[in-house]
Amino acid sequence: MKPQHQETLKKLQDCLCRQREAVKYRLRKLSARQTEITKKSTILRDGIQKKYDEMKKVLEEDCRSTLSLLKAEEKAAIQAVDDLIEKNCLMLKDIEHQLSELTEENIIRGKDMVRVFFLLEGRVQDLLENTDPGRVKLDEPKADQILSLTHNLLLFIRSQIPVTKRLLKSYSTDVTLDPDTAHPNLIISPAGDTATYTSIWQEVPEYEGRFDTTINVISKQCWDSGYHYWEVDVTGKTYWEIGLTYPTIPRKGRKEDCWLGRGPESWCVEFFNGDYTAWHRGVDHPLPITQSFTRIGIFCSFSVGLVSFLGMDNMTPLFSFCSGTFTDSLYLALCPGHDLQGANSKPIKIYSAIRNISQS
Numbered sequence: 453m454k455p456q457h458q459e460t461l462k463k464l465q466d467c468l469c470r471q472r473e474a475v476k477y478r479l480r481k482l483s484a485r486q487t488e489i490t491k492k493s494t495i496l497r498d499g500i501q502k503k504y505d506e507m508k509k510v511l512e513e514d515c516r517s518t519l520s521l522l523k524a525e526e527k528a529a530i531q532a533v534d535d536l537i538e539k540n541c542l543m544l545k546d547i548e549h550q551l552s553e554l555t556e557e558n559i560i561r562g563k564d565m566v567r568v569f570f571l572l573e574g575r576v577q578d579l580l581e582n583t584d585p586g587r588v589k590l591d592e593p594k595a596d597q598i599l600s601l602t603h604n605l606l607l608f609i610r611s612q613i614p615v616t617k618r619l620l621k622s623y624s625t626d627v628t629l630d631p632d633t634a635h636p637n638l639i640i641s642p643a644g645d646t647a648t649y650t651s652i653w654q655e656v657p658e659y660e661g662r663f664d665t666t667i668n669v670i671s672k673q674c675w676d677s678g679y680h681y682w683e684v685d686v687t688g689k690t691y692w693e694i695g696l697t698y699p700t701i702p703r704k705g706r707k708e709d710c711w712l713g714r715g716p717e718s719w720c721v722e723f724f725n726g727d728y729t730a731w732h733r734g735v736d737h738p739l740p741i742t743q744s745f746t747r748i749g750i751f752c753s754f755s756v757g758l759v760s761f762l763g764m765d766n767m768t769p770l771f772s773f774c775s776g777t778f779t780d781s782l783y784l785a786l787c788p789g790h791d792l793q794g795a796n797s798k799p800i801k802i803y804s805a806i807r808n809i810s811q812s
Contacts, residue, residue, distance in 0.1 A: 616767060628643070629672070629802070634656075647799060667788065668712065670784065671783045681750065695718055699783060714731060757775035757776045759772065
């Protein structure tokens, strides 16, 4: 081999070796980062679990002490009533005895039954006066106060949780629908927050970005970093699709990729006739959920490539897509679906970020 070829070969080998070492180093760093993330996540989860356990312990101890105090008062009151019952039982025995002694024969024998009767009558009057059931009382004002305090505590706790809901809403992002992308059978509200299906084909300008077959509309805004959260009202609907999409989603023709979640460009959850299905790349994930939600939340984290869907009525996780990293900007995408002969005529509405936060 000629010297110049040997030199070139050596340079190429050195270059490839350096590149190999750089990639190996990066792999080690990535592996270390993975381990670090797992460790930090474990510590975080353990810390959160500990706090919830501590809250549970505090509430259980407070409940135990409160109920113990009330139980002690109940026991004392019952004992007091028992004592009064015993006194009345003894008096009853005396009366029964006097009744057995009260015969014509004993009166003839000269026994002073009248004096005994009046003495017994006085004792009975004293007994009835001293054993009035109304004299034994629980501290009802205190019990009412405890009940009021526990109710206020419940209201306070409910105002603070679920914590995740408050956190998600802190990421609420304003978004409006782009009418220039809406299928001609969709009416977009002037505020850009509502999409309603109509059987009347709208006379709208023909744009390259307008969906012409699938009943879709996407947002004007797009995002390529950070954390974002949106909430959509689906009250009274029997069919809808909600998701996120790259701008490259096909919009013309009848090919399946135009539907949300059917291609690699979009992610969605679909609700149809009581069934929920998550979609991405044309792969369906039937969800074992039967509840009909009125609000659907969508959370997106660009740092980890996460898209999560939740039923916000009671914070039910629906499905999460772990996409690794996103390769383009993302748009919010909605499909209110056909009206299904009036059964699905309700609009689909986006809650504004300000409204979301104010309701936290």
